[in-house]
Amino acid sequence: MTSELNYKLSDLAKLKIHFIGVGGAGMSGIARIMLAKGFSVSGSDKSDSAMLTALKALGAKIYVGHSAGNLEDAQLVIVSSAITESNPELVEANKKGLPIAARAVALAWLMSESTSVAVAGTHGKTTTTAMLTVALQSAGLDPSFAIGGTINTAGVNAHSGSGSIFVAEADESDGSFLAYKPTGAIITNVELDHVDHFADEEAVFAVFEDFISSIKEGGFLVACGDDSGVKTLLARIKRSDLKVYLYGKGSNNDFRIDQINLAPNSSRAIITVTGRKVGELNLAVVGEHNLLNALAAFAAATAMGGSEEKLLSGLKAFTGTRRRFELKGEVGGVKVIDDYGHHPTEITVTLKAARNLAGTGRVIVIFQPHRYSRTAAFANQFASSLELADFTYLLEVYAASEKPISGVSSLLIARQMNSEQVKFEPSMLQVVSDVVGMAKSGDLILTLGAGDVSSLGDPILQALASRFA
Template sequence: MSIALNYSLADLSKLKIHFIGVGGAGMSGIARIMLAKGFSISGSDKNDSPMLTSLKALGAKIEIGHDAKNLGDADLVIISSAIGEKNPELMAAKNKGVPIAARAIALAWLMSDSTSVAVAGTHGKTTTTAMLTVALQSAGMDPSFAIGGTINTAGTNAHSGSGSIFVAEADESDGSFLAYKPTGAIITNIELDHVDHFANEDEVFVVFEQFVDSIKPNGFLVACGDDDGVHNLLKRIKRKDLKIHLYGKGEKNDFRIDKIHLAPTTSTASISSTGRKIGELKLAVAGEHNVLNALAAFASASALGVAEEKVVAGLGTFTGTKRRFELKGEVSGIKVIDDYGHHPTELIVTLKAAKNLAQAGRVLVIFQPHRYSRTAAFANQFSQALSLADFTYLLEVYAASEKPLPGISSLLIAKNMSTQQVKFEPSMLQVVSDVVAMAKSGDVIITLGAGDVSSLGEPILQALASR
């Protein structure tokens, strides 16, 4: 659908660029950066959102709903991966012969003139990208960045910086991250996910191997040496010019953390590099997975030549991103958390952090599985992961762009869990009522999933306040 054009930033500045599906996290970020550079931008999306309001304020011409007339006299069209072939604007662009490019290609154009770091991995990409960005900002740099989530302190998911560094989240879900060709890369971990695109684990390793091959000559790779998937990938890498830096808890890593202490809302650890003690890492976010994410950001900043003490200090200022263990509020001693986790591994680390936060209280989960294909592939693993919670309400599967699969529903997860620990409840209104009736002071309610389950936080808080 997209083309292999190679526009320079100077070329792009002369074009009228139209985004189809501009409201998504990745698309809106690219549009935001282009607007900051003075480019002529228009776009459309199915529904209005605060993201679109922000783009309008920056000068973009935004239309709600898809219509061929929205294309106008655009010279270039950028499309979201969620856009179908029969979208009227896309069809109009094809009929007019307007060049069409995928989101990843557009981001690659923006990164082309920078010292770029692409952050990849099955889990932890968004947080690690945000941590590296905040650390670089704290060190006095002004990096450009494009992230699949909003940084709490910045209030945005993208920025066109004055510095020479560009930090980007690199999503492997459809293989499009091969377009970026970064100076350096981070790989947090590798395991099977996105089963709508990858038939098996080997296909995942193939695309990550291609991603490593796409790093520029004499570039660097920062990867988690504790991860089995990373070790599998390292055996496949044939390049000799890459500087490879491993990080983790194990003694064989170049960058190590030990003396880890996980408090309910904070984390601390000691950092060392090839046996040399660097200092104490003090994070304002919870969970061992976030300590590892911070170590990945530290190793990458070191590879870029940034002063170690400034990076450590900068990581300490990071307060999280939207939808990553985000505290929505607290009423009568009951905390309400929202998290994007939608893979069994993500649920495990998130629920461990939630248990630590709750201490003597209970963890009450509202989980919305994301995609029928993922539910079918990981139903048993979801059941096991959710057993960490004290009680789980299961919403029906959020389809995303998929059509229903026969026999696949959230009941597949529920049937392998104790009836004392789970309830299948497809009604969001009823879920809010049920969880509010169950919750007591000291409990943590967590909404989990990559779909619209995130919309339940405010209604839950309102219902708690009025009970």
């Protein structure tokens, strides 16, 4: 990457900007915002997708496949973290001496002239960012936003708003969120993940400490006061200029929820702020974790001047984001749900919500571990969390960008589970056949993981339709 790049929006408006790997959630969002601002945008990705079609319709020049010729007369190159040094477009950009920026740096440029909020944390970032966005929209503040997932009601993951606020999901996985330098931030929780990048828990605390240091002077921080990792992190912070707002269930928090009611298809709680009852938080999404996510969004939105009544109304209308406990369909009384959860903590809260929704029915999971390094580090915890399901099918590990690690496969998890509750089956076709064959009315089938396991939802529904025809 080219060091010390610092563009104002007026500078970017004069350039021809090319994205390498434009089809990903983060990259496509930045491209979408730049197009909305009238910038000249081109981009490429290895395969075609609905995301590329949408960008093309917005005016981007799109290439399917990577080739040095795709750069044409580009003056600035933005590259996805998934792109390798051998990519022909990146090689050509370096050969031409073009300025090259990482995705996070490009997003920081877009945020730089706004009142910005970065939503960070090991879990819950996407949902909390989406909730904050929808709440601010309900309050009439029309924020710009860039999210790692698609908001169900809006059908998009990014938008250039007319208001002065910019909301961004801040991913800690490679430390790139230090580029944002936001006005305020949310930290939902802190624990070890992304073991391909962080050697240990101390490395995670260090990068979050740097993140807090990057918040602008006089800014604010909303953090979960119930989370042990957050408590450890805050004890290390020396800044006195930050306004810190704690949220959670405990009495130590500024923003609290109590009288919690978790229904199969909704969630409800009472919000109090420093002892003052604000009102009832009603959500159309399930789980106590989502009540906490919504409370974080509410706290941050009030810190930016949002009307409490309008914020609660917006949160009530929130229906979720794609791949976060997303109902794909129901056939013959069997629900099929897809979720992105790929860490033991995420799986635990997701399965608790699934169990509540299924009631007396069974919860049948198809889990695809994500990355060999994560599977090796958390095999015990995966086994423990998956035992909350009635039965689990384990697909083979989704490698992402990693090379295999000797001795590491999904069998590491399977061997630590009750053999009557698990089956290791690397064939997706066989898993679809097996799960459809065992499903009964009232059951809930959950596809779980950050890889391509999400593609099984439609085949399962089609097979269920044939079976119950």
